[in-house]
Amino acid sequence: MGFVYARTLLLFLVLTLLSACSALPTRLPEASPSPQPSPTAAAQTTPTQTPEPGPPEPVFTPTPTLPDLPAPLYNITASLDDTARSVSAVEQIVYFNRGRDPLGEIPLVAGPVMYPGNFQLGGVSSSAGPALKNVTTDAGLIRLELAEPLQPGQSITLEVSFGLYLPTRVESTYQRPMVFGWSDRQINLVDWYAYVPPYIDGSGWLYHQPAPYGEHQVYETADFTVQFQLLNARAGLVVAASVPGQELNGWYQYELRAARTFVLSISPDYVVQSKQVGSTTVTTYTFPLHALAGERVLQTTAESLELYSRLFGPYPHPGLAVVEADFMDGMEFSGLFFLSNGFYNLSNGTQADFMISLAAHETAHQWWFDMVGNDQALEPWLDEALCTYSEYIYYEALHPEGLPWWWAYRVNYYEPRGPVNDTIYNPRHEVYAYRAYRDAVYLNGAVFLHELRGLIGDEAFFAFLADYSAQNREKIATSAGFFALLSEHTSADLTTIRKKYFTGQ
Numbered sequence: 001m002g003f004v005y006a007r008t009l010l011l012f013l014v015l016t017l018l019s020a021c022s023a024l025p026t027r028l029p030e031a032s033p034s035p036q037p038s039p040t041a042a043a044q045t046t047p048t049q050t051p052e053p054g055p056p057e058p059v060f061t062p063t064p065t066l067p068d069l070p071a072p073l074y075n076i077t078a079s080l081d082d083t084a085r086s087v088s089a090v091e092q093i094v095y096f097n098r099g100r101d102p103l104g105e106i107p108l109v110a111g112p113v114m115y116p117g118n119f120q121l122g123g124v125s126s127s128a129g130p131a132l133k134n135v136t137t138d139a140g141l142i143r144l145e146l147a148e149p150l151q152p153g154q155s156i157t158l159e160v161s162f163g164l165y166l167p168t169r170v171e172s173t174y175q176r177p178m179v180f181g182w183s184d185r186q187i188n189l190v191d192w193y194a195y196v197p198p199y200i201d202g203s204g205w206l207y208h209q210p211a212p213y214g215e216h217q218v219y220e221t222a223d224f225t226v227q228f229q230l231l232n233a234r235a236g237l238v239v240a241a242s243v244p245g246q247e248l249n250g251w252y253q254y255e256l257r258a259a260r261t262f263v264l265s266i267s268p269d270y271v272v273q274s275k276q277v278g279s280t281t282v283t284t285y286t287f288p289l290h291a292l293a294g295e296r297v298l299q300t301t302a303e304s305l306e307l308y309s310r311l312f313g314p315y316p317h318p319g320l321a322v323v324e325a326d327f328m329d330g331m332e333f334s335g336l337f338f339l340s341n342g343f344y345n346l347s348n349g350t351q352a353d354f355m356i357s358l359a360a361h362e363t364a365h366q367w368w369f370d371m372v373g374n375d376q377a378l379e380p381w382l383d384e385a386l387c388t389y390s391e392y393i394y395y396e397a398l399h400p401e402g403l404p405w406w407w408a409y410r411v412n413y414y415e416p417r418g419p420v421n422d423t424i425y426n427p428r429h430e431v432y433a434y435r436a437y438r439d440a441v442y443l444n445g446a447v448f449l450h451e452l453r454g455l456i457g458d459e460a461f462f463a464f465l466a467d468y469s470a471q472n473r474e475k476i477a478t479s480a481g482f483f484a485l486l487s488e489h490t491s492a493d494l495t496t497i498r499k500k501y502f503t504g505q
């Protein structure tokens, strides 16, 4: 995420019950039936906010432990009814136990958990591997109790059918961008399917409940095969996705490898522009009024993609989509990020421009979020501080004329302070709790990285970043791992700087 305007929003939900059937993944789903209100279903999936107070603690060591086994595979077939604003889908999950612990239960994080009642489970079954003994749902999770444990090295194939009734993007109680759902000119499907969270040997399943600000989900790298169609569609709908697809007989088909998420964004208004960077196609999806600003976003994204590929390691996907968002802030996903129309509105045509710095920031998330994962709830600095400092690296390398503005208005104006290793759950009594979080994790985090770079020197700093990216590729990095690897790249005493910026050191 990039930069949130703190607001208090009121969540308005339209509840519905879609068809309950246990469909096979190879069968194409039918159009969703007329939605019916279902307060019961909503109550079952209402997430509870359970703050986890106190400073973060490193909770695990990097995964996986059996790397030769395949990553989880998600094979999803989905139909979006553009008129009913609902989705009917079937999903097959092939999951290998790549750890050392037998697994007696597998939880599925059930799609848009922040929008209770919008995800309706039709059915879930096991078609290969251990049978299911019991299925329960609570707090955004589908808990699958297995008849016998899934042993290390063994796989299970799950068939899940589900429906979504998309919420309109209206006021919510969360001080966060409303990404999932619809507006008149944009439908976004993000975190829209059930997925298996990471499992950490000796520690258990790694998932969290949402907080009023910040991201809370932790994703394992997975492979995706998606078939998607539009029903009852308005004319001229354009589909943006995490990876370029093919359209055949009305079905869009996508293959995405080694990614954290698969997302879609649909609009009748997108102006589409693209630019080639090596083997990667950068494509922008922009509302017509902002076509000129969209060209600048395309240029910035292409430049930063090329730069970060050189510094942090090659970009892994064939495409990167940039979608002008009909909501506030920016938001990163694998192979696709959103950038608020507010940034386009205020774009001033120079480099001293939040639209430019945020485009560089969200591009950096393809490394610090997608390629190198982290626990976004307990150690958010591992992606957000690195992405904010990557903005600096972008300006320094390519547009140094923007640096004085960047320091003055992106960072120092907010007088950054607070522990860089803050969590999204740290209870605060301040009116602008999000700002305290951002000032610590994003801004003070960037100040820390700049001071660290000055301390150990450019050569060691960039060698470390490249090594950190390579060592943690397709894994979930930790703060402990960050500093352990850092100590291999420098003999400098880091005690003072760690105490200055981090709690619990």
Ligand SMILES: [Zn+2]
Binding pocket: 001, 002, 361, 365, 383, 384, 387
């Ligand atoms: Zn971010």
